[in-house]
Amino acid sequence: SEQEAANEEYVEDQYLLFDATPLEPPSFAYGSLHSLDRLMEWSMKEESIVEVLGSRLELLQTEYKLITSYLKDYNESTRMATEGLHDPSKNTPEGRGRVVGSSAVLAHRMTNRYTSTISKLQELISSDAYIDNQRNINETIHPELIKMLKDREEKSYNGTFTTEDETPEALPIWPWPHKLDLYRSDLSFIHLHEIYGFFPAQMRVGLEVDTKYGGFLNAKQCFAIGAHALSRYYYYMAIEWLELTKNLLLSADEEDRSIPLDIVSSLLDIAIKEHNLGIKYNGTEEFYTRPTYEGQPTEERLRYRKYIYHSPTIRENPQFNAVSQYWALCSGVTFQTPKTQKSLKCFYEMKRHPYLYINPLKTEILSENPPVFQFYDVLANDTIEDIKAKAVPRLQLSEVVGTDDVEQITKHRTSAGTFMRYKEMPKVYEHSEIISGLKLLEKASEMAQVVEYTYGRYYIYHADALEDEEPEEERGYMTESGDRVATLLYYLETAEYGGDTPFCAAGVNARRVRASAVLWYNMYRNGTVREDVYHGACPVIHGHKIIINHWIHYNQNWNYFPCSLNPLE
Numbered sequence: 425s426e427q428e429a430a431n432e433e434y435v436e437d438q439y440l441l442f443d444a445t446p447l448e449p450p451s452f453a454y455g456s457l458h459s460l461d462r463l464m465e466w467s468m469k470e471e472s473i474v475e476v477l478g479s480r481l482e483l484l485q486t487e488y489k490l491i492t493s494y495l496k497d498y499n500e501s502t503r504m505a506t507e508g509l510h511d512p513s514k515n516t517p518e519g520r521g522r523v524v525g526s527s528a529v530l531a532h533r534m535t536n537r538y539t540s541t542i543s544k545l546q547e548l549i550s551s552d553a554y555i556d557n558q559r560n561i562n563e564t565i566h567p568e569l570i571k572m573l574k575d576r577e578e579k580s581y582n583g584t585f586t587t588e589d590e591t592p593e594a595l596p597i598w599p600w601p602h603k604l605d606l607y608r609s610d611l612s613f614i615h616l617h618e619i620y621g622f623f624p625a626q627m628r629v630g631l632e633v634d635t636k637y638g639g640f641l642n643a644k645q646c647f648a649i650g651a652h653a654l655s656r657y658y659y660y661m662a663i664e665w666l667e668l669t670k671n672l673l674l675s676a677d678e679e680d681r682s683i684p685l686d687i688v689s690s691l692l693d694i695a696i697k698e699h700n701l702g703i704k705y706n707g708t709e710e711f712y713t714r715p716t717y718e719g720q721p722t723e724e725r726l727r728y729r730k731y732i733y734h735s736p737t738i739r740e741n742p743q744f745n746a747v748s749q750y751w752a753l754c755s756g757v758t759f760q761t762p763k764t765q766k767s768l769k770c771f772y773e774m775k776r777h778p779y780l781y782i783n784p785l786k787t788e789i790l791s792e793n794p795p796v797f798q799f800y801d802v803l804a805n806d807t808i809e810d811i812k813a814k815a816v817p818r819l820q821l822s823e824v825v826g827t828d829d830v831e832q833i834t835k836h837r838t839s840a841g842t843f844m845r846y847k848e849m850p851k852v853y854e855h856s857e858i859i860s861g862l863k864l865l866e867k868a869s870e871m872a873q874v875v876e877y878t879y880g881r882y883y884i885y886h887a888d889a890l891e892d893e894e895p896e897e898e899r900g901y902m903t904e905s906g907d908r909v910a911t912l913l914y915y916l917e918t919a920e921y922g923g924d925t926p927f928c929a930a931g932v933n934a935r936r937v938r939a940s941a942v943l944w945y946n947m948y949r950n951g952t953v954r955e956d957v958y959h960g961a962c963p964v965i966h967g968h969k970i971i972i973n974h975w976i977h978y979n980q981n982w983n984y985f986p987c988s989l990n991p992l993e
């Protein structure tokens with residue numbers, strides 16, 4: 425119908441529905457609010473915005489009063505008195521001028537306006553305060569100024585180094601926040617919803633457990649998240665956000681009513697219809713979806729989640745295990761058997777290197793098969809701060825090997841990252857060789873990657889080894905140095921809530937402990953890729969997390985990681 429068409433157009437226009445890339449992003453890596461540093465910068469910038477807008481408002485109030493009184497006076501005298509002129513020759517500016525000029529009252533009131541009201545207005549707009557404010561506003565909230573600088577950003581530093589010696593002299597100048605930043609922020613809520621199973625009503629008022637900051641999302645913002653979820657075919661989440669929006673609009677407390685209720689309802693209908701259709705035709709493919717209807721989905725979802733977490737048949741179903749294990753682990757459910765847990769130990773490692781006799785490695789076996797170790801207190805605070813100081817200003821949105829499609833990337837990885845050359849942290853590279861017992865230098869590993877996650881940012885479960893799946897050009901020198909045999913990950917900064925590193929098949933998380941490192945093997949000794957080291961990064965719920973990834977390659981490490989006849993080693 426006409427109404428439906430209008431709704432659809434409205435929604436498409438406003439909320440990216442049914443079209444994956446209507447924003448024409450300047451580049452897939454475009455972002456200005458993608459790291460703590462950027463968020464802090466724009467938050468600090470907002471203080472000057474608030475200041476100029478505050479004085480703007482005061483000036484506007486004075487200006488508003490003067491203009492109102494001027495127009496009122498004019499309307500009540502000149503306009504009213506000359507409105508009824510029947511002689512068309514008098515109904516011209518000139519004719520009216522003659523009437524005003526001949527009338528004591530009209531002329532007197534005009535004299536007053538010029539000498540009093542307008543001269544006050546003149547005074548106001550030529551005052552230093554007014555001129556300063558105008559200039560400050562231009563400088564503070566004019567995105568064009570920032571956009572101009574963007575050129576320099578593109579020329580200066582694009583986030584990766586092409587040669588070993590290249591240094592980032594000019595740091596990027598960040599463009600004005602873009603709708604894509606908002607898109608990614610919506611997505612943070614969607615991922616917190618999906619992975620932890622939080623309810624939209626919970627997330628709307630803030631997820632802090634200890635503190636309430638008093639912020640909440642209004643109906644329009646909840647609607648945008650729902651519409652975003654729908655555009656990505658996340659039906660059950662769309663339903664829950666849209667239902668929340670509807671309830672907010674139906675409650676008397678909601679102040680923002682700029683989203684029409686009928687639009688919310690029609691989107692909700694679409695989401696429910698699509699959701700139920702998906703179940704009918706896809707069967708178990710979208711295993712977490714269940715038939716739903718208005719008012720009912722959330723309990724159903726919770727029950728189903730419990731079922732996923734606690735049912736070994738579901739957890740072990742090869743089609744679903746990685747995702748259900750990832751969800752369960754992120755939500756705090758571990759599933760190592762008591763027998764496995766009993767076999768795990770903590771010890772001081774002193775054998776690998778003379779250095780370790782002096783400073784033994786506090787080692788914990790998190791899992792024996794697949795082998796996952798965590799080492800504690802391996803980075804000094806100064807080292808952490810030094811790396812952070814270098815890496816943080818150049819963090820850019822993370823890429824995913826083999827794609828530059830925004831939709832694809834944001835599905836998998838929403839962190840920000842940069843690379844750290846050997847020269848920038850030689851001690852850390854050398855230290856990494858000692859604690860891993862493997863060779864990293866001389867191209868035995870990739871350039872270390874520093875990665876940051878702010879609220880809702882995550883890395884879905886994945887394998888680090890690229891196998892032969894990726895095109896040759898994406899694998900770069902790995903074709904010579906071999907695949908990623910092992911990963912060494914350091915926690916430089918940990919989130920207050922969220923942000924653990926779950927190992928799906930092992931059924932255990934590496935827990936976020938600042939200055940600790942996690943080591944695991946992505947390949948067997950014989951060089952074949954392990955299938956049981958799927959892992960990820962749980963979304964940060966509150967705070968932020970920074971890690972270093974060292975991806976260690978196989979070929980130069982055969983010596984340190986000798987071949988075995990046992991294919992399971």
Ligand SMILES: O=C(O)CCC(=O)C(=O)O
Nearest residue numbers: 883924925960961971973
């Ligand atoms: O951030 C984490 O906890 C894991 C990161 C990871 O697996 C990766 O970057 O490959």
Ligand SMILES: [Fe+2]
Nearest residue numbers: 886887888959
């Ligand atoms: Fe990984």
